[in-house]
Structures are given as C-alpha cells and as structure tokens.
Amino acid sequence: MSARDTILGKLRAAPRSAPVEADVAAYYAGTEKLVGLTALKHWAALMRAVRTEVLWVRESDWPQTLAEEVATRGVRTLLLAPSTAHGARAAAALAELAEPPLRLGFDRPIDGWKATLFNTVDAAFTRVRAGIALTGSLIAWPGQDEPRTMSLVPPIHFALFDTRTLHPDFFSAMSTENWAAGMPTNALLISGPSKTSDIQQTVAYGAHGPRELVVLAVVPDDIDLADLEADA
Amino acid sequence: MNEATLTYYPSRDFKANARAALADSNLRQSFRGAMDFLMGKRAAQFPDAHELAELRKLGESIRQKSLARLPELLERLEAKLNENGVTVHWAETTEEANAIIHGLIAAKGGKLAVKGKSMVSEETELNHYLEARGVTAIESDMGEYIVQLAGEKPSHIIMPAIHKTRADIAKLFSEHIPDTPYTEDVDALIQIGRQALRQMYVTADVGVSGVNFAIAETGTLCLVENEGNGRMCTTVPDMHIAITGIEKVIEKLADVVPLYSLLTRSATGQPVTTYFNMISSPRREGEMDGPREVHLVLLDNGRSQAYSDEQLRKTLQCIRCGACMNHCPVYTRIGGHAYGTVYPGPIGQIISPHMLGLENTVDLPTASSLCGACGEVCPVKIPIPEMLMRLREESVRDPHEKVAHPLRGQGAGVDREVKLAWRLWSGVYSKPGAYRFFGWAATRLRGLTPRHQLGWTQNHVPMKPAPKTLHELMRERRKETAR
Numbered sequence: 001m002s003a004r005d006t007i008l009g010k011l012r013a014a015p016r017s018a019p020v021e022a023d024v025a026a027y028y029a030g031t032e033k034l035v036g037l038t039a040l041k042h043w044a045a046l047m048r049a050v051r052t053e054v055l056w057v058r059e060s061d062w063p064q065t066l067a068e069e070v071a072t073r074g075v076r077t078l079l080l081a082p083s084t085a086h087g088a089r090a091a092a093a094l095a096e097l098a099e100p101p102l103r104l105g106f107d108r109p110i111d112g113w114k115a116t117l118f119n120t121v122d123a124a125f126t127r128v129r130a131g132i133a134l135t136g137s138l139i140a141w142p143g144q145d146e147p148r149t150m151s152l153v154p155p156i157h158f159a160l161f162d163t164r165t166l167h168p169d170f171f172s173a174m175s176t177e178n179w180a181a182g183m184p185t186n187a188l189l190i191s192g193p194s195k196t197s198d199i200q201q202t203v204a205y206g207a208h209g210p211r212e213l214v215v216l217a218v219v220p221d222d223i224d225l226a227d228l229e230a231d232a
Numbered sequence: 233m234n235e236a237t238l239t240y241y242p243s244r245d246f247k248a249n250a251r252a253a254l255a256d257s258n259l260r261q262s263f264r265g266a267m268d269f270l271m272g273k274r275a276a277q278f279p280d281a282h283e284l285a286e287l288r289k290l291g292e293s294i295r296q297k298s299l300a301r302l303p304e305l306l307e308r309l310e311a312k313l314n315e316n317g318v319t320v321h322w323a324e325t326t327e328e329a330n331a332i333i334h335g336l337i338a339a340k341g342g343k344l345a346v347k348g349k350s351m352v353s354e355e356t357e358l359n360h361y362l363e364a365r366g367v368t369a370i371e372s373d374m375g376e377y378i379v380q381l382a383g384e385k386p387s388h389i390i391m392p393a394i395h396k397t398r399a400d401i402a403k404l405f406s407e408h409i410p411d412t413p414y415t416e417d418v419d420a421l422i423q424i425g426r427q428a429l430r431q432m433y434v435t436a437d438v439g440v441s442g443v444n445f446a447i448a449e450t451g452t453l454c455l456v457e458n459e460g461n462g463r464m465c466t467t468v469p470d471m472h473i474a475i476t477g478i479e480k481v482i483e484k485l486a487d488v489v490p491l492y493s494l495l496t497r498s499a500t501g502q503p504v505t506t507y508f509n510m511i512s513s514p515r516r517e518g519e520m521d522g523p524r525e526v527h528l529v530l531l532d533n534g535r536s537q538a539y540s541d542e543q544l545r546k547t548l549q550c551i552r553c554g555a556c557m558n559h560c561p562v563y564t565r566i567g568g569h570a571y572g573t574v575y576p577g578p579i580g581q582i583i584s585p586h587m588l589g590l591e592n593t594v595d596l597p598t599a600s601s602l603c604g605a606c607g608e609v610c611p612v613k614i615p616i617p618e619m620l621m622r623l624r625e626e627s628v629r630d631p632h633e634k635v636a637h638p639l640r641g642q643g644a645g646v647d648r649e650v651k652l653a654w655r656l657w658s659g660v661y662s663k664p665g666a667y668r669f670f671g672w673a674a675t676r677l678r679g680l681t682p683r684h685q686l687g688w689t690q691n692h693v694p695m696k697p698a699p700k701t702l703h704e705l706m707r708e709r710r711k712e713t714a715r
C-alpha cells in the first residue's frame with residue numbers, strides 16, 4: 001500500500017468528530033470597518049510604523065515624485081515595466097532627470113540574468129493591486145509584466161498604490177475581489193520592507209528583501225492632502 | 233558540524249537537561265527577558281477581550297472543521313494542486329519524506345538547497361540527511377542560519393536563536409563567515425548575514441520551505457514571514473519543494489484570514505508580518521520568474537495517531553504560534569533545548585509523544601505545573617492541560633491493557649515501586665480496619681518519619697503525620713462538647 005493510502009486509511013478509520021460551524025463571513029460582517037479618511041490614515045500610520053515611506057501624490061504628478069525620489073536615493077539601475085501605462089509614464093519622467101538611471105524591463109526569464117538582478121539592480125518600480133487599511137498592507141499579484149522578484153530582490157521597492165482600492169480588511173479584499181474563483185501563481189501581502197528580530201529581539205530592516213519600501217499613494221483630487229497628515 | 237550535535241537526544245534525559253538549564257543563570261535570564269517581551273507584545277495586540285474571545289472561538293472552529301474533514305480535504309488539496317501544476321507526495325515517516333526530497337533534488341543533479349524556515353524539516357533532520365548525500369542545505373532564516381552555524385537546533389519555534397546573545401552571534405559570524413570583522417551592532421550583523429546568504433539564492437538549485445496553511449479550495453500554500461527569505465527560496469530557484477504536516481490543510485481561502493491574524497498577533501505581537509505569501513502554482517506560461525517545478529510533501533510522522541482519538545485530535549489544531557511556550561513557567565525557566573525535542577514547551581509536550589512515542593517522551597507531560605496559562609493563551613483553544621493529563625494517564629496505563637486507540641509507548645511511565653505504593657494505599661483506604669490501624673500506627677510512630685523524602689524535601693520541609701488522627705481529634709471534641 002502506498003503512503004498515501006495508508007495515511008488516508010488511518011484517518012478514515014478514526015471516529016468522525018461532530019460537524020463544526022465556522023462562519024468567517026458572519027464574523028467579519030460583525031466587525032467595525034475603517035472607511036474614508038480614517039481608513040487611509042490608519043493604513044499610513046501602520047505602514048510608517050514599520051518604516052515604510054508613504055508619499056501622498058496625485059494621479060497627475062506621481063511620475064514627478066517618483067523621479068525625485070529616485071534621484072534623491074542615487075538609484076543607478078531601476079527595474080520597471082515599460083509595456084504598462086504606469087511603467088511608460090515612470091520611464092518618461094525618469095528620462096527627464098539630469099542623471100537618469102538605467103531603466104531595465106523584466107523582458108526575459110530570470111534564469112539568464114539572476115546574478116545581474118541580484119548584484120546590479122538598485123531599485124524596482126511596480127504597481128500594487130490594492131491595500132488593506134486594518135493591518136497596513138499592500139496587496140500584490142505579480143504577473144507577466146511585473147514578476148515576483150521585482151518587489152523582492154532590489155534593495156529599494158517603489159510601489160504605486162491607488163488609494164481608491166483600499167479595503168477595510170483582508171477579508172473584504174478577498175471577498176470583494178472574489179479571489180477564491182482563481183488565484184494567481186503568487187499573491188502577496190506586503191507590510192513594510194523586509195525585517196528580522198532574530199538577534200536579541202532587536203528589529204533590523206533589510207534582512208533579505210528590500211531595505212526600503214516607498215509607496216506612492218495616489219489620492220483622488222477630492223481629498224485634501226493636508227487632511228491626510230492632520231492628527232496623523 | 234558533527235552528527236552528535238545535530239541529532240536530537242531522546243527526551244528521557246529531560247530531567248537532567250532541566251537541572252542543567254536551571255543552574256545556568258545567564259540562560260534563565262535571557263529566556264525570562266525574551267518571554268516577558270513577547271508576552272507584553274502579544275497582550276498589546278489584543279486590547280479588546282471580547283474581540284479576542286470571539287476570534288479564538290472562530291479560530292478553534294475553523295481548525296476543528298478542517299480536522300473533522302481531514303481525509304477529504306487532503307484529497308481535495310491534492311486534486312486542486314495537481315490541477316494547478318503542483319506535484320503532491322505523501323510520507324508516513326521522516327525517512328520517507330527525506331528520501332522523497334533527496335530524490336527530487338538528485339533527479340535534477342542539484343547540489344545546493346536554500347531553505348526557508350520549516351519546523352517539519354527539523355522533524356525530519358533534512359539538512360543532515362541531504363548533507364550525508366552530497367547536497368548542501370543552507371538555512372536562510374537569520375535565526376535558523378545562526379543556529380546552523382553554531383551546529384545547534386532551534387530553541388523556540390518562532391525565534392530559533394532566542395538563546396543566543398548578540399555577542400554569541402558576533403563571535404559566530406566572525407569565525408564562520410570569511411572576511412567578517414567582529415561586531416555586535418545588530419544592523420551590521422544582519423547585513424553580514426544578508427550578504428552571506430544572497431549569493432546562495434542565485435546559485436541554489438532548489439528552494440525548500442515549510443507551509444503555514446494549505447488551502448484545499450484553491451490549492452494554495454501560504455507562508456508567513458518577515459524576512460523575505462521564504463519568498464526568495466520559493467521564487468528564485470528553479471524548483472520549490474514545500475514540506476508540511478498533514479494537519480495543516482484548511483478548507484476555504486477565507487478561513488485563512490482569522491487564522492493569519494491570530495497567528496501573527498499571538499506569535500510576535502505584530503498586527504501582520506511583513507509578507508504573507510500565497511503560492512498556487514509553478515511558473516505559468518509567459519511568466520518570467522518563479523520555480524518551474526513545485527512539489528508538496530505531506531508528512532504524517534505520528535499525526536494520524538493523534539488523529540485517531542477524538543480528544544487527542546485537538547493537538548492537531550495547533551497553528552504553531554509559540555504563544556504557549558512564551559507563557560509557560562517551565563519553558564521560561566529551562567529554555568527550549570532542555571526538552572530535547574523539535575517542538576519544545578507545551579505544544580511539544582503534547583505533540584512529541586505522537587512523533588517519538590511515549591517511551592522517548594515519558595517525562596514531558598509531567599513537565600508542567602498545570603497552571604493553565606498555555607491553554608488560556610492558545611489562539612485556537614487547544615486544552616493543553618487536559619491533553620497533558622491524558623498523556624500522563626496513557627504513560628502509566630498497563631502496557632498490556634487493550635484500548636481503542638493505543639498510543640506508541642503506552643505504559644512507558646509505569647514504575648513498579650509507585651505501583652506497589654498505590655496498591656498498598658488503596659488496600660489501606662478501602663478497608664476500615666486497615667485504615668484505622670494505619671492511622672494509629674502512623675501517628676504514634678511519627679518520630680520515625682525520614683528527613684529526606686525524595687524530591688519533596690528539595691524545596692519543602694519534610695512531611696510528618698500529626699500526633700493524632702482526625703477521627704481521634706473529632707472523637708475527643710465530641711466528648712468535650714457532651715460534657
């Protein structure tokens with residue numbers, strides 16, 4: 001008999017336990033939801049608490065902010081997805097810099113250039129799918145244009161986040177977007193740059209992944225940016 | 233690294249280990265400090281007692297619901313993973329699991345494996361197995377990397393190197409990592425570790441990881457982590473092998489939400505971890521990275537024994553948060569290594585007897601004051617003290633007694649002298665004449681009571697019978713009131 005059959009056989013031979021109810025939807029329907037400005041402020045406070053840089057930007061000017069941040073950090077090689085609309089806008093803004101960084105697209109499988117990716121790329125720019133207010137998280141579904149390693153390997157990750165996609169909590173995100181109908185190869189929640197507390201419980205950032213996470217949080221025009229920082 | 237330091241010693245040495253640990257004041261101090269820190273952080277995450285109670289109830293019911301349908305869910309998980317392109321393997325024993333993993337690596341001609349944190353691979357002693365067959369396995373979680381360099385084993389399931397001081401780590405790094413100066417600066421130490429491990433991801437043939445939750449509905453493997461090393465291991469090498477216990481499956485994708493919240497808040501007092509990684513398939517057509525092959529090894533290793541008994545089945549509800557050990561007065565004083573098992577503390581005391589048999593773990597269920605702290609903090613409400621009592625009972629059950637679900641090592645704790653003492657005791661207490669004579673003799677001969685009474689007198693004054701029995705005192709009092 002195979003290990004599979006033996007294990008399943010043993011489990012099936014065990015007494016059946018009484019059926020148990022676990023209504024996750026009902027539980028989350030009963031929890032208080034963060035909305036509007038409060039949600040956005042809460043999200044930003046939690047992200048900043050884990051050393052994420054949150055920059056409030058408008059749809060019209062985020063490429064400019066990105067370019068400034070790239071320049072400030074002295075990024076020499078940046079990975080982005082020029083085939084996407086946001087990637088193309090970013091590339092154009094970066095080209096305007098006095099000393100523009102080398103802009104690379106992830107246009108071939110990782111296998112041929114792993115070492116280059118690890119050793120020479122300083123930063124990557126990607127768009128995230130959504131955010132979660134309650135826990136201060138970003139949701140990423142890496143794909144063909146923006147593969148998994150873009151938000152992982154380069155020391156700096158610039159993330160473009162449309163704040164209109166902010167969900168109150170993880171359950172709302174998952175159910176509203178109906179994730180159960182089809183998951184991507186890899187879905188991801190990101191809350192801050194990589195960190196560890198493995199040495200005497202002291203937090204240190206940049207353990208393996210990005211040392212810096214910079215979020216360009218695109219705010220709709222009807223929200224006053226000053227309000228976002230008030231009492232923050 | 234030598235074999236002796238890598239192999240777990242049977243926990244029948246527990247008492248000697250505990251004595252040695254108690255005598256080590258540095259160790260006691262560092263565990264005390266670390267546990268106080270973790271307890272405080274957890275408490276701060278649950279300011280609302282009502283919310284905590286409701287969430288724990290939900291967590292418990294999700295785990296119980298999943299276990300109630302475990303065989304079906306495992307089959308569903310397998311079918312869904314297969315559909316997604318992930319290959320599923322089953323292993324009854326640790327040896328089988330190791331052989332499967334080695335076989336997969338060998339088929340690729342692999343020589344280097346990078347590992348994310350996985351307690352199940354500690355159970356199987358995978359590194360050692362691979363090493364002996366020419367495959368180098370490097371731990372990439374900082375804490376695991378530190379204990380691997382030291383040739384030790386983790387002493388906590390969440391914080392593997394909690395027993396090490398900054399100075400210990402500085403010394404280890406400067407001695408083992410080429411061109412590394414001695415520094416006790418934590419940021420610098422982490423950067424040294426980062427640099428040492430980074431090139432491993434580039435060159436590794438395979439990445440090995442554990443699994444925190446396996447979702448049957450979507451065929452998704454979830455990994456909870458802060459460092460990003462888990463993401464590296466499961467993304468960069470061409471093959472990803474995940475290994476997990478058969479109990480980790482849950483039914484629905486939505487079930488993961490409250491469990492994840494309970495896990496991170498109970499474990500390290502964080503609202504969430506830096507990464508929550510959900511992997512559902514190998515690299516798909518057109519994708520530029522991710523492993524081309526993903527495998528999942530499902531390990532039994534005694535879990536089906538726990539499953540076969542409805543009470544003991546609750547052991548399998550565990551989501552490995554480590555809160556029970558952080559709050560355990562015994563663990564706090566002796567640290568994780570004294571248990572001699574992969575899983576220390578309260579969870580180790582109830583799961584290890586299934587993995588190693590009661591013959592090797594007989595002292596573990598007794599290493600508890602039964603204060604109830606473990607059961608009170610467990611986010612999925614495992615009644616750990618009840619389990620400990622049950623395992624104590626099984627360890628002194630007659631090894632020949634026929635029971636519905638015999639445990640490996642049943643009766644391992646039977647002690648002839650103790651048995652004889654209890655037989656005498658019950659003989660005396662069940663016959664009025666014998667009882668009266670015993671009481672009379674014990675009170676009159678109290679002067680002969682020994683000054684040393686086994687372990688009792690280590691911390692207490694010797695027990696001595698009263699000059700008169702209770703019955704005699706009552707008789708005297710009645711006479712006085714009648715006068």
Ligand code: SF4
Pocket residue numbers: 549550551552553554555556557578579606609610611612613614
């Ligand atoms: S038994 Fe409970 S408290 Fe202990 S590790 Fe498991 S889930 Fe956490």
